[in-house]
Amino acid sequence: MKLNPYLNFAGTCEEAMTTYAKVLGGEIVAMLAYGDMPGENPIPDDMRKKIAHARLIVGDQVLMASDAGPEHYKPMQGVSVTLNISEPAEAERVFSALVEGGMKIMPLEETFWAHKFGVLVDRFGTQWMVNCEKPKE
Structure with a gap:
């Protein structure tokens, strides 16, 4: 599945x-x-x-x-499309490209679980989470 x-x-x-x-x-x-x-x-x-x-x-x-037709379309809410990317530089490239014309929700930066993690809404209204995890110890 x-x-x-x-x-x-x-x-x-x-x-x-x-x-x-x-x-x-x-x-x-x-x-x-x-x-x-x-x-x-x-x-x-x-x-x-x-x-x-x-x-x-x-x-x-x-x-x-x-x-969706105008009578059926509703903006995206409560969901994100997550991209798991293995290389920090590629995470930066993808984040920058998707946020162009959109809105940064959380900047792409290091977190306790990821080399890079950020959240954005692109110019089409899709919310993305870009995640570049640190290796598990």
């Missing part, structure tokens, strides 16, 4: 997933717009180019997402 997050966006899914693929070094293997869905589903004009489903592969991990 594997768990993977499924993020919802208010119209920025394609940009967010493209950014995440670049920052995290992943590959987008699916990006389906509502207007390209099969069947006779009535799609409002303002949603035709929005993303119904996206799938990003990073190593053996998966991050999925879609754009």
Whole structure:
């Protein structure tokens, strides 16, 4: 069994997933717009180019997402996507890239358990925890 997050966006899914693929070094293997869905589903004009489903592969991990219609979208609350990164320099690079245009909640710094740990909300509204643990003794 594997768990993977499924993020919802208010119209920025394609940009967010493209950014995440670049920052995290992943590959987008699916990006389906509502207007390209099969069947006779009535799609409002303002949603035709929005993303119904996206799938990003990073190593053996998966991050999925879609754009929610305005009547269904709620900003993310009470959850973070955690990135466990083994090298401090890579943790710094990823944190800096994700926080660009967003907001730092906790700066990336040393803690009692980690070489680097920080929390941010990116410009798309996703909260991330970047963690670079110290080796267990």
